[in-house]
Amino acid sequence: MSISVKTFPSANEAAQALSADRTARFLGGGTLIMRAVNEGDQSFSTIIRANDPVFTQIQPQGDRIVIGAGLTMSQILASRELEFLHAAARVVGGPAIRNMATVGGNLFAAHPYGDLATFLLAVDANVSVAGGSGGRETPLAEFLRDRDREPRPVVLSVTVTRPQHGALRFKKVSRVKPKGISMMTIAANLPQQSGRVTGARIAYGSMGPVPMRIAAVEQALEGKSLDEAGIAQAVGAATAGLEPPTDAIASSWYRREVAPVHLKRLLLERQGI
Ligand SMILES: Cc1cc2nc3c(=O)[nH]c(=O)nc-3n(C[C@H](O)[C@H](O)[C@H](O)COP(=O)(O)OP(=O)(O)OC[C@H]3O[C@@H](n4cnc5c(N)ncnc54)[C@H](O)[C@@H]3O)c2cc1C
Incomplete structure (x- = not known):
């Protein structure tokens, strides 16, 4: 099947063209979409670009x-x-x-x-x-x-x-270094006031169909200090309500088993971003 490529000068024109054509896909950098083209993906036949x-x-x-x-x-x-x-x-x-x-x-x-x-x-x-x-x-x-x-x-x-200086922590757990795909990705934003966490944000990648915030962990960190005792409840809630996927990298069971370990290590890191 041939693919047609349409280039628009503005984002709005590209958006209009995209919404009018269910067989169209927008082109970003193309690392995934051009791979799909090369693999013979038949689910789209038009590529839309914008030079805006x-x-x-x-x-x-x-x-x-x-x-x-x-x-x-x-x-x-x-x-x-x-x-x-x-x-x-x-x-x-x-x-x-x-x-x-x-x-x-x-x-x-x-x-x-x-x-x-x-x-x-x-x-x-x-x-x-x-x-x-x-x-x-x-x-x-x-x-x-x-x-x-x-x-x-x-x-x-x-x-x-802009995050508070030093409040961010990030870890991508993969089996192939330095550029393997993720077994689990964790991002934490842990602003503190007087040594207590306030407004924690915890997000996981590769632990569900899309990246997601982990409300149970965020709530368990609220008002706590970032030491073994302060994070214990959060670590206990690391996989509450989650059904991690099984794929070629890891089983759902394995992801569940190791998530609390990686979360704990990240929360106890002394230096943030
Ligand atoms: C070998 C390899 C290794 C990779 N490693 C990683 C990795 O370690 N971590 C990781 O996160 N990803 C990885 N990726 C996946 C991918 O490269 C990245 O996620 C990248 O950010 C996708 O962006 P892109 O611009 O190339 O997307 P594209 O291929 O251009 O598009 C991907 C999808 O996003 C849509 N899209 C793109 N831009 C927009 C926009 N502005 N508005 C609406 N829709 C849009 C497209 O329509 C398409 O559906 C890897 C891919 C490959 C091939």
Whole structure:
């Protein structure tokens, strides 16, 4: 089957074209979509691109920062403004993948991918899409829950509030170093006041169909200190209500067994990002 490629000057035009054609897919960096083309995926026959500069903006707005969906992992790594995202951008594939892989594409990457998306959940990212919703921002957790619904949106950017210095921790557990895929990814945002955690955010990747926040762990950390006694309840809740997937990397059982160990190690790390 032949594939037609349509390029638009603006994100809104691309969004219109995408919503009008169920056989169309938007092209980010193409690391997944072009692989699908090469593998003979018949589920789409049109690729839509946009040259809109909005996709590659990095726009500080007070304590918030707007991050264009077309920025690649390498561009993130080259940006001082986005230094707090470096730990996550650095673990996405190898150098060739990072030169192409975009922020927007990572939000749609199926299990076991989505390392950056996991990190973005922990910094309360909101997603802006082109077209109808008039600049409305959707919390990333909500966006991920609905992401596979048709018609698909074109993501313009994600906006995050700058995290407290040293509050972030991130760990990608994989079996092949340095660029294996994730057995489990954990991102933690642990702001503290007077030595007590306030407003904890904990997100897991590869532990469900999409990256997700782990409310039971977040609640168990509230008001606690980050020591063995303070985190015990949170570690006990590490997999509460979760049904991790079984795949070629690990079984569901194994993921459940090791998740509390990795969470505990991360929470007890002395130095954050
Ligand atoms: C060898 C290899 C290793 C990899 N390793 C990792 C890894 O370690 N960690 C990881 O997280 N991922 C990994 N990936 C997956 C992938 O490279 C990344 O998730 C990447 O961020 C996807 O972005 P992309 O721009 O290449 O997406 P594309 O391939 O362009 O698109 C992927 C999906 O996202 C949609 N999309 C892209 N941009 C937008 C947008 N702005 N708006 C709406 N929809 C959009 C596309 O329509 C498509 O459905 C790997 C992939 C490969 C091939």
